[in-house]
Amino acid sequence: MQITSYTDYALRVLLYLAMTPNRQANITEISDFFNISRNHLVKIVHQLGSKGFVKTTRGKGGGLSLQRPPEMINIGELVRSMENHFNWVECFDPTQQNCRLLPACGLKQLLARAGDAYLQMLDAATLADVALGTTPVEVAQSEAPATAHSECNQNQSLTTETQENNL
Amino acid sequence: MQITSYTDYALRVLLYLAMTPNRQANITEISDFFNISRNHLVKIVHQLGSKGFVKTTRGKGGGLSLQRPPEMINIGELVRSMENHFNWVECFDPTQQNCRLLPACGLKQLLARAGDAYLQMLDAATLADVALGTTPVEVAQSEAPATAHSECNQNQSLTTETQENNL
DNA sequence: TTATAAGTTGTATTGTTAATATATCTTTAA
DNA sequence: TTAAAGATATATTAACAATACAACTTATAA
Ligand code: SF4
Ligand code: SF4
Numbered sequence: 001m002q003i004t005s006y007t008d009y010a011l012r013v014l015l016y017l018a019m020t021p022n023r024q025a026n027i028t029e030i031s032d033f034f035n036i037s038r039n040h041l042v043k044i045v046h047q048l049g050s051k052g053f054v055k056t057t058r059g060k061g062g063g064l065s066l067q068r069p070p071e072m073i074n075i076g077e078l079v080r081s082m083e084n085h086f087n088w089v090e091c092f093d094p095t096q097q098n099c100r101l102l103p104a105c106g107l108k109q110l111l112a113r114a115g116d117a118y119l120q121m122l123d124a125a126t127l128a129d130v131a132l133g134t135t136p137v138e139v140a141q142s143e144a145p146a147t148a149h150s151e152c153n154q155n156q157s158l159t160t161e162t163q164e165n166n167l
Numbered sequence: 168m169q170i171t172s173y174t175d176y177a178l179r180v181l182l183y184l185a186m187t188p189n190r191q192a193n194i195t196e197i198s199d200f201f202n203i204s205r206n207h208l209v210k211i212v213h214q215l216g217s218k219g220f221v222k223t224t225r226g227k228g229g230g231l232s233l234q235r236p237p238e239m240i241n242i243g244e245l246v247r248s249m250e251n252h253f254n255w256v257e258c259f260d261p262t263q264q265n266c267r268l269l270p271a272c273g274l275k276q277l278l279a280r281a282g283d284a285y286l287q288m289l290d291a292a293t294l295a296d297v298a299l300g301t302t303p304v305e306v307a308q309s310e311a312p313a314t315a316h317s318e319c320n321q322n323q324s325l326t327t328e329t330q331e332n333n334l
Numbered sequence: 335t336t337a338t339a340a341g342t343t344g345t346a347t348t349g350t351t352a353a354t355a356t357a358t359c360t361t362t363a364a
Numbered sequence: 365t366t367a368a369a370g371a372t373a374t375a376t377t378a379a380c381a382a383t384a385c386a387a388c389t390t391a392t393a394a
Contacts, residue, residue, distance in 0.1 A: 062362075206385080344388100
């Protein structure tokens with residue numbers, strides 16, 4: 001169970017822009033910072049632009065910046081915009097209505113409620129809430145490029161056991 | 168965003184068994200009922216057995232049945248057992264700790280909380296809560312095999328817009 | 335005691351789709 | 365008028381869920 005990296009990358013872009021409020025950033029700079037495919041980011045940024053999250057300016061000296069202040073950018077709204085469906089199980093897809101239990105499956109209703117709970121949690125937060133106080137430059141300095149950090153694995157909380165299974 | 172059909176199939180098996188409480192069902196019968204791969208179901212049933220959800224008996228006249236009463240089978244527990252990870256984004260995977268924002272990303276914490284909200288909602292329900300009152304036979308009779316039903320598209324609630332995006 | 339109906343286990347293949355790459359645009363400030 | 369930026373479309377790759385295949389073990393009904 002996961003969200004696409006496409007959506008996470010979009011969030012990273014917004015976080016980056018929130019950290020560099022006084023200038024135009026550009027795609028190359030961001031893809032370099034996160035070490036992800038520039039081509040992929042281009043599409044993500046384009047969609048962020050068309051959905052009204054970032055302002056893009058072409059041409060020399062162009063780049064991108066947040067279209068609204070971080071307090072006005074809702075995380076739930078963003079995830080809904082970037083994630084391409086929320087079909088928790090097959091029967092949520094209007095084109096796949098062939099489960100024999102469908103007419104009144106209690107499970108479907110439960111999963112819908114759980115999905116809503118997930119999104120409502122995201123609706124309760126804005127970019128300002130999740131943005132770090134640090135700028136990318138500071139982060140870059142405090143970062144040892146190679147190995148992982150020890151402070152990281154807090155708060156996986158309920159989602160334990162897992163790993164292995166399937167196949 | 169979706170859960171694997173592997174997990175949904177597991178839930179379907181339990182629902183089916185809950186509907187046929189007074190006898191042993193078998194895998195072939197269930198895979199026929201839902202029109203899904205028998206081979207795939209075999210693995211799912213095996214895992215359901217090893218995790219203590221169903222009792223399987225081999226040999227002629229064998230089959231499977233619920234190991235505990237439906238009121239004792241928690242949906243959240245089941246989903247945790249079947250889904251093979253809850254790595255909402257890359258950084259949740261202990262082997263992928265290379266996001267530059269990692270040491271203290273507020274987004275990660277938010278996503279963890281949202282994931283917990285999702286699972287807690289599932290923890291609040293048991294198989295008894297989601298099982299229909301009907302038996303598979305009744306369902307089969309009331310079901311026109313081909314076209315979709317009209318009563319179905321209730322409660323997608325918050326998860327609207329979507330469709331298209333990406334690529 | 336034996337034939338057969340069940341589940342068990344391991345591996346290989348297929349299909350889908352997210353992720354990435356390539357290439358050619360258009361726009362615009364210096 | 366050129367170089368630096370984003371826009372757009374298409375093609376390729378990679379990951380992994382889903383499925384298929386094959387050979388095994390167990391148990392019981394005849
Ligand atoms: S079992 Fe219920 S939730 Fe799962 S696909 Fe069928 S109708 Fe949907
Ligand atoms: S941006 Fe935050 S949530 Fe996303 S991968 Fe990086 S650390 Fe994790």
